[in-house]
Amino acid sequence: MQPLIHITRLSLIVVFLLLWQMGASTGxxxxxxxxxPSRIAGDLWSMTVDGSIFYHTWVTLQETLMGFLLxxxxxxxxxxxxxxxxxxxxxLDPVIMVLYGIxxxxxxxxxxxxxxxxxxxxxxxxxxxxxxxxxxxxxxGLKAVDxxxxxxxxxxxxxxYQILSKVIxxxxxxxxxASLKSxxxxxxxxxxxxEYIGGNAGLGWLINHAAGLxxxxxxxxxxxxxxxxxxxxxEVLKMVEKRLLKWRPQNDRLT
Amino acid sequence: xxxxxxxxxxxxxxDRSRIKAIEEISLEVERGEFVSFxxxxxCGKTxxxxxxxGLKAVNxxxxxxxxxxxxxxxxxxxxxxxxxxxLLPWRTVAENAAxxxxxxxxxxxxxxxxxxxxxxQVGLSGFENKYPxxxxxxxxxxxxxxxMLAYEPEVLLMDEPFAALDAQTRECLQHDLLDLWKNYRxxxxxxxHDLVEAISLSDRVFVLTSxxxxxxxxxxxxxxxxxxxxxxxxxxxxxxxHGAIRSSLHEEVNAFNNSRFKLHTFEPHAATHPHYQA
Numbered sequence: 001m002q003p004l005i006h007i008t009r010l011s012l013i014v015v016f017l018l019l020w021q022m023g024a025s026t027g028x029x030x031x032x033x034x035x036x037p038s039r040i041a042g043d044l045w046s047m048t049v050d051g052s053i054f055y056h057t058w059v060t061l062q063e064t065l066m067g068f069l070l071x072x073x074x075x076x077x078x079x080x081x082x083x084x085x086x087x088x089x090x091x092l093d094p095v096i097m098v099l100y101g102i103x104x105x106x107x108x109x110x111x112x113x114x115x116x117x118x119x120x121x122x123x124x125x126x127x128x129x130x131x132x133x134x135x136x137x138x139x140x141g142l143k144a145v146d147x148x149x150x151x152x153x154x155x156x157x158x159x160x161y162q163i164l165s166k167v168i169x170x171x172x173x174x175x176x177x178a179s180l181k182s183x184x185x186x187x188x189x190x191x192x193x194x195e196y197i198g199g200n201a202g203l204g205w206l207i208n209h210a211a212g213l214x215x216x217x218x219x220x221x222x223x224x225x226x227x228x229x230x231x232x233x234x235e236v237l238k239m240v241e242k243r244l245l246k247w248r249p250q251n252d253r254l255t
Numbered sequence: 256x257x258x259x260x261x262x263x264x265x266x267x268x269x270d271r272s273r274i275k276a277i278e279e280i281s282l283e284v285e286r287g288e289f290v291s292f293x294x295x296x297x298c299g300k301t302x303x304x305x306x307x308x309g310l311k312a313v314n315x316x317x318x319x320x321x322x323x324x325x326x327x328x329x330x331x332x333x334x335x336x337x338x339x340x341x342l343l344p345w346r347t348v349a350e351n352a353a354x355x356x357x358x359x360x361x362x363x364x365x366x367x368x369x370x371x372x373x374x375x376q377v378g379l380s381g382f383e384n385k386y387p388x389x390x391x392x393x394x395x396x397x398x399x400x401x402x403m404l405a406y407e408p409e410v411l412l413m414d415e416p417f418a419a420l421d422a423q424t425r426e427c428l429q430h431d432l433l434d435l436w437k438n439y440r441x442x443x444x445x446x447x448h449d450l451v452e453a454i455s456l457s458d459r460v461f462v463l464t465s466x467x468x469x470x471x472x473x474x475x476x477x478x479x480x481x482x483x484x485x486x487x488x489x490x491x492x493x494x495x496x497h498g499a500i501r502s503s504l505h506e507e508v509n510a511f512n513n514s515r516f517k518l519h520t521f522e523p524h525a526a527t528h529p530h531y532q533a
Binding site for chain 2 (some may be wrong): 155
């Protein structure tokens with residue numbers, strides 16, 4: 001089964017690229033707007049040789065990872081704090097709701113204004129996207145914590161810290177992992193959109209810049225790099241999930 | 256060793272009405288004794304065991320003393336098992352069984368040694384590294400049993416622990432429990448609504464009234480031990496006791512059902528219901 005799946009997938013991609021190449025070289029698809037696979041490959045090669053594709057990918061990756069890690073950490077901590085303090089949860093609930101409700105893209109120009117054209121503004125933007133996602137997911141997990149599991153270890157004499165580390169944290173881990181998976185995509189979105197709106201490096205900037213100059217093939221080169229980046233990040237997350245959630249039945253795993 | 260003196264408990268329901276769950280329960284349990292609480296479902300048995308465990312504080316007066324010391328806020332002296340399965344799903348059988356020792360800060364190498372014998376006694380050898388989702392209902396309960404015994408608490412508090420199991424599995428587990436109890440001689444407080452279970456396990460059976468729960472009567476079970484499930488049930492002593500406790504319990508079940516119908520003003524609707532039979 002497995003080899004057949006690989007072969008079929010590969011053939012589909014090859015056929016698609018061949019059709020595209022043929023369409024572009026016969027003029028059915030205008031290469032000016034649609035690019036051409038052979039030229040995209042050539043462009044990618046030249047960017048590999050001069051290292052610029054690595055530079056831009058690295059910039060975007062750093063922005064994404066920093067925004068992701070900080071946002072996820074802040075979201076988890078905020079959720080635990082508010083779950084522990086009903087008073088502050090009630091005070092802050094509408095505030096968080098409004099911040100969450102505002103389309104964060106509307107805030108991007110402000111972030112650029114405050115944090116400049118460099119990487120900081122993109123990190124902050126990615127952070128703002130990831131924070132709420134992880135926060136709400138973690139909170140939902142905390143609300144679902146099984147009271148009886150806590151009672152069971154409490155009767156054994158567990159301290160507050162032991163209850164937190166041995167019951168609550170593992171209990172919410174599936175919720176957190178699920179939000180991390182979509183959060184990674186959100187962080188990348190934040191970084192790319194941030195680069196669109198104002199920047200001087202990164203794959204988002206590269207795409208925007210090339211499109212402005214009608215360098216269609218360059219746009220596709222950047223998209224290929226983005227595709228590779230996303231694939232690698234997802235694989236890493238899948239490995240983390242597998243390690244963390246090996247105690248769950250296979251079909252129950254959040255995919 | 257356990258002194259319960261006239262405890263009462265009232266809880267506030269969602270609609271803010273006050274419901275008295277327990278009224279003036281007093282009893283004493285000797286070290287190493289196995290006692291059962293038998294009562295209609297919903298009578299406050301669980302509340303009683305939660306108060307003894309220290310999970311709920313009495314709010315209507317009275318006190319619970321273990322070895323002369325009040326329980327409130329003090330944990331670690333009791334083992335607890337409820338109807339639902341509270342194994343931690345992210346821990347293997349061995350890790351679940353050892354959690355009580357882990358909480359006490361006993362090093363890992365020693366933990367393994369101390370649970371190995373218990374795992375073997377309940378027939379779970381070879382399953383040490385399985386996760387709860389890979390186990391049957393009966394096996395999970397066995398893990399619950401040894402988890403409770405592993406850290407050697409003085410008292411075992413059991414709240415209908417086997418209620419969710421099928422009849423055969425339940426009998427096996429009752430047998431396991433009696434075996435373990437014989438070896439470790441723990442004091443056991445066992446809540447159940449199953450008459451046969453109460454008689455075949457206990458030294459004394461307390462029949463509770465329907466809400467609010469009070470002790471209606473106490474029965475001493477003087478049947479010889481060891482008691483093996485099937486055999487004991489056919490002895491004359493068992494039959495007599497069974498008959499006596501059953502009629503006592505039945506009054507309470509009926510009383511409970513009557514009060515419930517009144518509470519929900521069920522009759523007018525029932526009379527017009529197509530399936531209603533007078």
